[in-house]
Amino acid sequence: MKSAGAGRPGRQPTIIDVAREAHVGVMTVSRVINNYDTVKPVTRAKVMSAIARVGYRPNDAARMLKGMRARMIGFIVPDLSDFFSSCFHAAQKVAMQHDYQTMVVATGRSAAVENRQLDSLGNHRISGLLIVTSGGDGQRLKHLQESGIPVVALDRPVAGLDADAVLVENREGAEQGVRHLIEHGHKSIACVGFDGDVFTVRERIEGYKQAMRAAGLEPQVFADIQSLERMEELVGRWSNTKKKPSAIFAAQRISSIRLIQALHRVGLRVPQDIAVVGFDDFELADVLGTPLTVVSQSPTSLAQSAAELLFKQIEQAQQESGTEHHPAKIIFPTRLILRASCGCSPKA
Amino acid sequence: MKSAGAGRPGRQPTIIDVAREAHVGVMTVSRVINNYDTVKPVTRAKVMSAIARVGYRPNDAARMLKGMRARMIGFIVPDLSDFFSSCFHAAQKVAMQHDYQTMVVATGRSAAVENRQLDSLGNHRISGLLIVTSGGDGQRLKHLQESGIPVVALDRPVAGLDADAVLVENREGAEQGVRHLIEHGHKSIACVGFDGDVFTVRERIEGYKQAMRAAGLEPQVFADIQSLERMEELVGRWSNTKKKPSAIFAAQRISSIRLIQALHRVGLRVPQDIAVVGFDDFELADVLGTPLTVVSQSPTSLAQSAAELLFKQIEQAQQESGTEHHPAKIIFPTRLILRASCGCSPKA
DNA sequence: TATTGCTGTGGTATCGTTATCTATAACTTT
DNA sequence: AAAGTTATAGATAACGATACCACAGCAATA
Secondary structure, eight states, X not given: OOOOOSSSTTSOOOHHHHHHHHTSOHHHHHHHHTTOSOSOHHHHHHHHHHHHHHTOOOOHHHHHHTTOOOSEEEEEESOOOHHHHHHHHHHHHHHHHTTOEEEEEEOTTOXXXXXXXXXXXXXXXXXXXEEOOSSOOHHHHHHHHHTTOOEEEESSOOTTOOOEEEEEOHHHHXXXXXXXXXXXXXXXXXXXXXXXXXXXXXXXXXXXXXXXXXXXXXXXXXXXXXXXXXXXXXXXXXXXXXXXXXXXXXXXXXXXXXXXXXXXXXTOOTTTTOEEEEESOOTTTTTBSSOOEEEEOOHHHHHHHHHHHHHHHHHHHHHOSSSOOOOOEXXXXXXXXXXXXXXXXXXX | OOOOOSSSTTSOOOHHHHHHHHTSOHHHHHHHHTTOSOXXXXXXXXXXXXXXXXXXXXXXXXXXXXXXXXXXXXXXXXXXXXXXXXXXHHHHHHHHHTTOEEEXXXXXXXXXXXXXXXXXXXGGTOSEEEEOXXXXXXXXXXXXHHTTOOEEEESSOOTTOOOEEEEEOHHHHHXXXXXXXXXXXXXXXXXXXXXXXXXXXXHHHHHHHHHHHHTTOOOEEEOOOOSHHHHHHHHHHHHTSSOOOSEEEEOSXXXXXXXXXXXXXXXXXXXXXXXXEEESOOTTTTTBSSOOEEEEOOHHHHHHHHHHHHHHHHHXXXXXXXXXXXXXXXXXXXXXXXXXXXXXXXXX
């Protein structure tokens, strides 16, 4: 069904070739392509058939030059770790359903890189942006937004930006996980985290504190355990003293992993010597020496919602440009998955 | 340093604004931007300064319309699992150093999706393509290549395509892993795989077979164990008979994981009841009930080489278009990492 | 009948950049 | 000194699509 337009051999057929083929003006072809409703059905049919005959595909570069946006969304994340790559898959699936491409940028958790990338995104005339912020400049995003590019914040809100956001009940989830430990008799519960300055982790630590305070217990937070060595040092200190906590809440996936590794190296058994609950599930959580009890969240639902929100905005923006957009917030619940590591599992 | 060009307020400054600011013609500005060597150093300096003063950034849409390619490379993968997202990070890092963006497409392991995406890539005028094929049509890639877009195959060669390729010594690596088991006295060694039809897995199975045959042993291959249930069934069958293999070689990461999970569920201990060696390392390989011995490969070196190869081609294509490109093949070695699961580790 | 409004269509300028051609100055060469 | 060669730089026409305006045709109104 693909034949080079008779006009210029070898070249992609253009709107002009279609116009000639259909015996209409170029504007009529353009109107058909863009689904204007001022074209008579008969004419539309003629044009459609001509388009198919010459194998025409609109040239994105030319459309972009005239101010239209590319059928492409941006997807900015700190990295493509398990969690965010699940998000990506879900988002890309939605984008593909709308026949959009996805441009991924990983900032390496650097606000500076995020800013730089946001600047160069301006030139790419993308139709929308899905962002898990690395702490970049809200002002730049606001600027993008004001220039007509819909923005949806995923997993974390962006400071100083009034945009759609799809988040997780970090605080409540953490609270639930910690409360579970408390209900099973633990009195000394520590909390370990890797990125204490990241929104989601801060929230979870806050939830941990709330649960502890509500039970009249003293919080012990170690929010910046960034390496296996540091974790091992921390855990090692416990194994040598009597002040060892009886349980630990790990506020993020990587903390759970490092914690398990460190406990393993130091020779502390889970849950006999120390109970563990982690935030965020991962592939091998149930085959570790001891299967890990986790507060689980669903990256795919999260990202799917965000992408759908984004495309709702994109479609809206195409139709009516004047209306004020009232930002939506969607907050997903978490689910506590009981396994052996908290010492209370049915099969433990 | 960013001021709207005096010409039209609110709009991005264009080459014309720069020309006016520098008191030169637009072509001179264009020549400076594109590094032509026919501009006097003094003039070039004037233009550069004007560019900085008005905050000019070239409009990619307009350049693309004139036939130039966007500063963007495509990155096509089956999915963004651990291995490929490591590849992505390395590739994007190289791209960023060249001031290029990266467009990621995950095909969901579907050749059909890969084909569809390749078709729509044609319109995006990308500068180059890095592809881990899902078995899509080599013909389409050849077409892209002939239209002047450099292509580099990553991890797997593309059937029927003569392009740069960066691969891993899958066969030799598997052979080494299996030979290790043989050298430690195992006589009955099975091989499990998930995607028996994927190039890398086929190669590894081939390596397994070679090692077995070289030792006069009979290969037992199960190449399509696609779910935990199937794996459990397979392993369960062994635990009930006397014909149980004494060791297993898992030909891919996911197989290792499923295998460990299944063995765990069925109650077989590693390495006492059965020894295991896997291909491809993963985050938690050393904290599993028993740390896993693996044949490891480096996704980051792999992808970095591929990206560098790609940019070498891109730069070459920009300068001289006539020269024939002689495809390069780079093949990375693997490394056997001894842990406890093979039953011979120093600390076991 | 003349006027207004509406519907469907086409002509043409325009978006920002680069290729092609032309123009000028500054050198050689004979 | 005249003519030919370089080096630089500018004017202008594309690239393909869309926005704006113009206008033909027809119905409803005055």
